[in-house]
Amino acid sequence: MSAVTLKNVWKAYGRDVVLERVNLHVKTGEFVTVVGASGCGKTTFLRMLLGEESPTRGELLMDGRPMPGEPGPDRGVVFQKYSVFPHLNALNNVLVAEEFGRARLTGHLFGAARRAARDKAIAMLEAVGLQQALKKYPHELSGGMQQRLAIAQALMKDPRILLLDEPFGALDPGIRKDMHALILDLWKRRGLTIFMVTHDLKEGFYLGTRLLVFDKVRHDPQAPNAYGANITYDIPVGRTEPELLAEIRDQTGLPLATEEN
């Protein structure tokens, strides 16, 4: 079953075309990584999946139905930063997801409902390795722990797809490796469909089951914004030859972040 389908999607802001003729089928359970030079439309692509933006032309479908025009609980998201609520401690940051859905008026659960939600939240925090930090506020957590918290938050709603917008871009290489392990583990165990935008070509190349490269195929030197980007590579799992990596690097001009330990 295809979770997300794009049929001849264009996105333009006025006369500036960002994406053009994008066609894509993503099946449930795929882990799609998206790379591209800055300004190539990969963030726009993610914003369309979120519902923040809608296509100028073409069709964007989720489970065969048009994508809703605003963010909703069927699509979870983790941004590079500001993903968690600074005024809530770790436990409440996750618990609030449950309360948003079930306490439409007061925003707070009480009694048995609260205890059940609390147990669910604690289990989720344990799944991302934050059981020691329940009472900590985000500013007391390291960058990696904040992203773990943001992932736990997003998974509380059991989203159809999980969108990750350069989630590990601000983390140290060692921490990033831990986070890769965590996200792969969650993806396998929970059968998630993941879209991950990344800056780091190597991360994109080795992490997912499928790599999308966004780039402009047509150029007009007189009007650099006249043509939009398209998917120039769509590489399935397992194809990780160094030559291919080098080829994409040359085309996109992206650096290969060297991983240190």
Add this chain to the structure above:
Amino acid sequence: MKRLINQRPRRAVGYLLGLLPFVLLLLAYMAASAARLAENPNDPLLPSLGTLFDTFWRLATEPSRRTGELVLWVDTAASLTRLGLGVAISMAMGLVVGILAGLIPYAGRTLSPLITAVAMIPPLAVLPILFITFGVGELAKVVLIVFGIAPFIIRDVKQRVEELPTEQLIKAQTLGASTWLIILRVVLPQVVPRLLDATRLALGAAWLFLIASEAIAATEGLGYRIFLVRRFMDMATILPYVVWITLLAFLLDVALRFANRMLFPWYGGRRG
């Protein structure tokens, strides 16, 4: 020798340096007062510190011969009530209007130009209108304070709402929050500490408007008293009153700052 910008006083020295200007001012006043009183012991303009204290004590502890009330406390209660009402109403308006205008595009487009325009009107220029409309009672004074500080607080709250990262609002939506729940659980708690900060800054203006309105029409109040005794050049009353008002303003400021630190432990760390 280090550069001047790198030389820092030690803690104790720092406190002493902070005290120094106050001591110098006090000494200057005492010298000037002594010089004047030496020429004319009944000179009212610069009374001695002893006279100032005696007057203050008398106003605070001895019932007035005319009304039988303790003048200082009656004035303080009247003024603080007006100030508190005005500030509380302004804060409530700031929260409601600021959040609506900052978060909901339709409300923002509707309200923002009005708020900007109202903020431009000098409040004292409309004081006569307020007295004509609301009479010379309490209401006009409270309304003047609201008129003077509510636009500032509203704009500050609105700005804070607009500064909230879009990521947070999107995240809340992906967790299933409605507009109401976003206001209740995401925006409101993050805006209240900023509201207290804005209120602290607005208190100076609130005092200004309070005393201005009391000076024009009142039967009791700190500002009323000062302007009443001005006719007799009664500096022995005016000076202690000014010090008293300053002290009250200072304590209010400290209380608000303390409340912010106690109630919102995450607020200071957020910037770190």
